[in-house]
Amino acid sequence: MTVRKILEEKGRDVVTLGPDRTLAEATRLLADKRIGALVITERDGGIAGILSERDIVRVIGEDGADALSRPVSQVMTASVKICRESHTVNEVMEIMTRGRFRHLPVEVDGRLAGLVSIGDVVKRRIEEAEREAESIRSYIATA
Template sequence: MTLHDVLQNKPGGVITIPADMDLLEAINTMCERKVGALLVTAADGSLHGIATERDILRYCSSSKGNLQGAVVEDAMTRQLIVASPDTSVDEAMTLMTEHRFRHLPVLENGIPTGMISIGDLVKAQLTDITVEATYLREYISYS
C-alpha cells in the first residue's frame, strides 16, 4: 500500500496556509479542522514549511505566551522530510519513527498533495492486517 492509497481514503483534502497568516488564526484553523499540523505554502504553491501543535507550543514557551503580532513563519518548521505518493506505508512509518515526527507532507512535483499522520498509517496497516487475517481464516476453514 502506498501513501497515494492512504490519501484516497482520507477525507478533507490538503490543508495549506500562508506563512504570513496570524499564528492565532492558524491555531483556530487547526481546532476547526481537527488537525495537529498545517502545511505552509509559498505564493507559488510550493511547500515552505509545516506548523505543528508542538511548533506552536515551543513558540509560546519561548515568547512567554505572547502571540501579539506572531505569524506562522515565526513558529513553523522549515527543514522537512517529505514523501511522494508512491512511498510505501512501511517506508513512511520508518521515516517517521527514525526522525521522531508525526506528520509527513506528501509532495508531487514539488506541490503538496496531502499530509499523512502516524495515525493514518497505523489505521492503514490495521486494515491490511484485518483483511489478511480474514482471508487466512477462510482459507483454513475451507481446507
C-alpha cells in the first residue's frame, strides 16, 4: 500500500499554522482538534516546519510557561522529513522509526498534500498482515 492510498482513504486535510503564531495558539489548536502535531506552513503553502506535542513539552520544560508567548517558528522542528505519495507503508515506517517521529508530511510539487501519522501506517500494516495470513490459511485449507 502507498501513501497515496492512505490519503485517499483518510483524507488530505491537514491542520496548519503560520510560523508567526504563538505557541499558546498552537497549543489551543492541538487541544481543540485533538491532534498531536501541526504542520507549519509559509504563505505560499510550502512546509516551514512541524510542531509536535514533544516540541511543546520540551520548550515548556526548559523555559516554563513564558515559552507560550514565543512564535512557533522558534520551537518547531524546521528540518522536516517528508514523504511522497509513491512511498510504501514499509518505507514510511522505516523513515518514522529511524527519525523517531510520529507524523510525516506528504509533499507534492513542493506543497503540503497531506499528513501521515504512525497510527495510519500501523493500521494499514496490520490490515496487510491480516490479509496475508488469511491468504495463507486459504491456501493451506485447499491444499
